Structures are given as structure tokens and as C-alpha cells.
Amino acid sequence: MSERAFDGIRIADFSWVGVGPLVAKYLADHGAETIRLESGTRPEALRRAPPFVNDEPGLDNSGYYANFNSSKLCAGLNMSHPRAVDLAKRIIAQSDIVTESFTPKAMRAWGLTYDNLREIKPDIIMISMPLYGQTGPWSMYQGFGHVLQAAAGINHMTGYRDGEPIGTGLAYTDFFVPHLAAIALIAALDHRERTGEGQFIDFGQLEAAIYATETLVLDYTVNAREQHRQGNRHPMAAPHGAFPCLPRDPGANSDSANSDDGDSDNERWIAIACFDDDDWDALCTVLGDDSLRWDDRFNNQDGRLINQDDLEAALAQHTQRWQAEDLMQALQESGVAAGVVQSSEDLRNDPQLAHRKHYWTLDHPTMGPCCYDGPSFRLTHTPGELTKAAPTLGADNDHVWKTIVGLSDEEFTELLVEGAFD
Numbered sequence: 551m552s553e554r555a556f557d558g559i560r561i562a563d564f565s566w567v568g569v570g571p572l573v574a575k576y577l578a579d580h581g582a583e584t585i586r587l588e589s590g591t592r593p594e595a596l597r598r599a600p601p602f603v604n605d606e607p608g609l610d611n612s613g614y615y616a617n618f619n620s621s622k623l624c625a626g627l628n629m630s631h632p633r634a635v636d637l638a639k640r641i642i643a644q645s646d647i648v649t650e651s652f653t654p655k656a657m658r659a660w661g662l663t664y665d666n667l668r669e670i671k672p673d674i675i676m677i678s679m680p681l682y683g684q685t686g687p688w689s690m691y692q693g694f695g696h697v698l699q700a701a702a703g704i705n706h707m708t709g710y711r712d713g714e715p716i717g718t719g720l721a722y723t724d725f726f727v728p729h730l731a732a733i734a735l736i737a738a739l740d741h742r743e744r745t746g747e748g749q750f751i752d753f754g755q756l757e758a759a760i761y762a763t764e765t766l767v768l769d770y771t772v773n774a775r776e777q778h779r780q781g782n783r784h785p786m787a788a789p790h791g792a793f794p795c796l797p798r799d800p801g802a803n804s805d806s807a808n809s810d811d812g813d814s815d816n817e818r819w820i821a822i823a824c825f826d827d828d829d830w831d832a833l834c835t836v837l838g839d840d841s842l843r844w845d846d847r848f849n850n851q852d853g854r855l856i857n858q859d860d861l862e863a864a865l866a867q868h869t870q871r872w873q874a875e876d877l878m879q880a881l882q883e884s885g886v887a888a889g890v891v892q893s894s895e896d897l898r899n900d901p902q903l904a905h906r907k908h909y910w911t912l913d914h915p916t917m918g919p920c921c922y923d924g925p926s927f928r929l930t931h932t933p934g935e936l937t938k939a940a941p942t943l944g945a946d947n948d949h950v951w952k953t954i955v956g957l958s959d960e961e962f963t964e965l966l967v968e969g970a971f972d
Contacts, residue, residue, distance in 0.1 A: 554581030555932040559739070560954075562587060562638075562645040563622065564662075566594045568695055568724030569755060570651030570679050571618045573731045577647075578621035579925050579934040585641065585950055586624040590943055591972050597943070603917040609943050610916045616940035620912060620922050624941035625950035626971035633970055635660050640955045643670045647735065651679040653690050664750035673748040675738045679731055683754025695721025702759035703766055710781040723759045730758045784823065788854035789833075792819045792891055793866050795874040818874040819891035822865070822881065827851060832884040836877075837868045912939035947971050 559582040563574040571586075578584035588594050596615040603611050625641070627634055638660070642648055648667060650657055657663055657678070664676045681698055682688040699705055699722050705715040731753050738749040760767065769775050782791035795818040824830045827850060834843040842848060842864060847857040854861050869877060874890045881888035892900065898921065903909065910922045917939075925934035947966075951957045957965070965971065 553932055554934065555929055556739075557581035559583070559647065560645045561585065561647040561649060562642050563649050564638075564657075565649045565651040565679065567596050567651065568618065568721060569728050569731065570649050571596070572724070572728035573677070573679070573735060574649050575618060575621060576728070576732045576925070576934075577735070579936060580929070580932065581934075582647075584622045585645075585946070585954075586619060586622050586941060587627045587638070587641070588624060588943060589626060589628045589972065591628050591630065591969075593943070603920070608916070613917070613920065616914060616917065616920060617922055619940040620910075621935075621937045622941055623946040623950060624944060625947050626944035628970055628972045629660060631965075631968065631970040631972075633965065635662065637951075637955070637965075637970065638662060639667075639670050641950065642667055642674065644954050645671070646673075646675060647739075648674060648676040649679070649735075650676075653680050653692055654678070654684050655690060668748065671748070673742055673746060675735070675742060675748050675751070677731060677735050677738070677751040677753055679753045679755060681755045683757070684752045688756075695724040698723045698727075698755055698759050699762075701756055703763045704759070707763065707766065707777065707779055709779040711779055711783075713779070715779065723755065723762070726762065727755050727758045730761070782821075783858060785855075787823050787825045788851065788858055789861055789865055790823045791862060792821045793862070793869040794818070795820050795869055795872050795877060815893070815895075820869060820872075820874045820877055821889050821891055822869075823887040824854070825887075829886050830854065832886050833881065836880045836884050836886070837865075839868060842868075910936045912936060914939040915942050915945070944971060 556577045559577065561574050561577060561582050561584040563571065563584050563586050565571055565574060566588075574582075574584045586594075588597075590609065593609050594615065596618060597609040597612050598607070599612055599614040600607075601613045602608065603613060627637060629635075629638075631637075639662070642662075648662075664674075664678075667674045667676055678684060680689065681693050681701075682691055693701075696717060699708075699717055700715070702723065704722060705717045707715075708718055709716040731751075734751050734753060738751055741747060741749055766777055769777055784790040798816040798818055822833065824833055830848070830851070831843060834840065845864075846853070848854050848861055848864075878888045878890050890896065897903065898909070908924050910924050911919050912922050913919050920939070922936055922939070924936060928934075948962075951962055951965075951971070952959070
């Protein structure tokens with residue numbers, strides 16, 4: 551195994567669901583020994599989230615949990631046990647970083663705040679990642695990514711002009727907020743490396759999520775203008791949207807052919823964006839229709855912005871004659887921004903992702919060989935790697951509590967019987 555960026559770093563990972571576990575995973579994939587601390591008496595929510603392998607629910611059968619927690623260890627810790635807080639402190643004393651993503655009351659109630667932890671390990675780094683930070687009128691509010699994207703204004707901009715806010719269909723903020731938290735955590739590690747000082751990071755997910763709203767707040771602050779939903783449209787580009795292409799051949803893939811979803815799995819779409827007249831000319835050339843190019847409604851950008859309904863209808867008549875991948879390639883070669891609207895099947899078979907070796911197959915103890923997302927970035931000299939499948943609940947109890955913490959066999963057995971690791 552090659553040297554990795556965070557070799558020698560140990561993380562006590564108390565976080566759960568999406569953001570916190572992903573932050574710890576970034577470091578785990580790059581060498582940090584990351585220990586999930588979980589309880590079967592109050593299971594981590596993501597362990598109960600589908601998809602499940604073979605559609606069989608189980609705490610060790612969630613693909614969602616598995617993808618967020620590869621390269622980690624897992625030790626059981628039942629925080630309702632009388633000795634749980636002492637055990638938590640003992641593992642923290644052997645760690646460099648503590649991650650958690652509860653509302654502020656949880657770590658306070660357990661006596662595991664940063665001030666408490668500094669008494670155990672003066673140079674400890676702790677990052678707390680509740681939705682709304684440690685202070686303020688919303689600090690005790692709970693929620694998940696679907697709630698956060700609404701609170702951050704993302705839902706306000708997601709939907710059609712005359713329709714209701716519909717959100718993104720997934721916990722959108724869970725997939726970019728962790729990158730910002732990881733950067734903060736790495737900065738704290740760098741600070742400790744230079745000064746010997748630990749640090750507490752009060753990371754409110756709402757403040758990070760605001761970055762996804764682009765100019766929403768700025769436009770209101772500077773121009774007193776409140777932006778609204780525009781569907782797929784853009785204030786400076788036309789066309790700017792998704793257009794139908796030829797359907798997928800249902801015989802080309804047995805999964806699609808046997809789907810219960812009718813023709814929906816066979817639909818193919820392409821996203822196209824034209825920001826100026828050169829883009830428009832290139833698009834018309836690829837489509838082979840000069841009548842579009844010289845139509846008075848569409849022959850300049852202002853006209854295309856005004857007449858977008860007619861423009862989109864006219865384009866759809868052309869795009870639906872193309873295979874999506876063929877049209878994307880032709881437009882890209884002509885300098886027009888275009889991309890196939892990919893399904894999960896497309897993503898799994900994407901040649902670019904295959905070339906980049908994005909997907910990893912790891913053998914899970916209960917789920918068997920499964921596909922995992924690899925690191926989303928490449929470090930030239932210290933590349934990351936997925937070292938193991940996600941852990942089953944309590945899989946590393948012996949190693950963590952005996953080898954790292956130093957419990958004797960007798961003490962470990964006594965605590966095990968009492969349910970401390972349940």
C-alpha cells in the first residue's frame with residue numbers, strides 16, 4: 551500500500567446519516583483510521599435506508615450506508631450504558647479528530663463538548679456539523695438534507711415558473727456540503743501540524759448550503775430583486791433546457807426491457823445550452839436546419855429569450871430524431887455545451903467514469919460484491935483508495951476496545967454482557 555495523505559491520523563466518528571460520515575470518509579479513503587461509533591439499540595438512520603441488496607431490509611444490508619462508510623471500522627457503543635461516556639472518552643484520548651453531526655444538545659448532555667475533550671486530549675480537533683450550528687434560534691432544530699435545501703433557499707429556485715417549489719428529488723446538500731466541511735477539517739489539521747494546537751470547528755450546514763444559491767442573496771441585497779423559479783431556463787441563455795431524443799432500444803438491456811416502469815426507463819434526453827449567437831449557429835448547423843437559423847423569432851439571443859416556448863418546441867422536433875450520445879458528441883465537437891441526461895444505468899456504464907476508475911467493487915460480509923463510488927479527487931503523490939467495504943455493526947469491537955483502548959479480556963467481556971457495545 552502506498553503512502554497516503556492522512557496515514558497516522560485516527561478519527562472517532564460519532565456522526566451519522568450523510569454529511570458527517572462523508573467528511574470522515576474523505577479522510578478514511580486517504581489513510582485515516584476512521585472508527586464509526588454506533589449503537590444497535592438506536593441504529594444509525596442510514597443503515598435503515600434503501601436501497602437494500604435483494605430488497606431485504608437489514609442494518610447491514612443498506613447500499614446507501616455502505617457507500618458513505620467504506621474504508622472505515624465500526625465499534626458498538628450504547629450511549630445509554632452507565633459506562634458509555636467513559637468509554638467514549640477513552641477512545642477519544644487515542645484519537646486525533648472527533649466528528650459529530652447531532653444537534654448541540656447531544657454532546658452537551660453526554661459531557662463530550664470540545665471543552666470536555668480538551669481535558670482528555672489537549673490537541674484534539676473536533677468538528678460539529680449540525681444543520682444550523684451551535685448557537686442561534688434554530689440551533690436545536692433537527693432535519694436532513696431535504697429540509698436543509700429548503701431552508702437554504704434551494705427549493706425556492708427549483709421548479710417551474712408558475713408551479714410550487716419542488717426541490718431536487720434527493721438530499722442535494724448532503725453531496726456538496728461535506729466538501730466544505732472537509733476543507734475546514736484539513737485546515738485545522740494543518741494548524742495543529744504547525745502550532746501543536748487543537749481546534750473546535752462549529753460547522754453549520756445551512757451556512758455552507760447557501761453557497762449553492764449562486765447569486766440569489768446578492769441579487770436581493772444589491773438590486774432588491776427576488777429571483778424566482780424558471781424551470782430549466784437561464785436568464786442569459788436560450789435554448790437552455792433538456793430535449794427529448796430517440797428512446798433507448800429496450801432490447802439492448804435486459805433490465806430496461808423487463809422494467810415495470812413501462813417506457814420511462816427507455817426515455818433519452820439531452821441538455822443543451824446556447825449563450826450567444828455563435829452557439830446558436832453551431833447548433834443549427836449540427837441539426838441541419840437553416841430555417842431555424844433565420845427564423846425572425848430566433849435569429850438573435852434577445853429573440854430566443856423572448857420566444858422560448860416556440861424555440862423549445864421547434865428544437866424538440868429535431869432532437870427527437872437523434873440518439874442522445876450521438877447528438878452530444880456532435881454538439882460538443884461544434885463547441886456547444888451539451889450533455890446526455892444520464893440514468894443510473896448510464897452512469898454505471900459511463901466510459902469516462904470507467905476510464906477514471908471511479909467505481910470500486912468491494913466484497914461486503916453480508917451484501918457480497920458491491921459497487922462503491924471512489925474518491926472524487928486524485929492526489930498525485932498520495933492517491934486515495936477504498937481499503938475495505940463498509941463495516942457491519944460492531945464488526946471491529948475486539949480491535950477497537952481491546953487493542954486501541956486497552957480493555958482487558960475480562961473487562962471487555964463484562965461490558966459486552968452488560969450491553970455496553972449493543
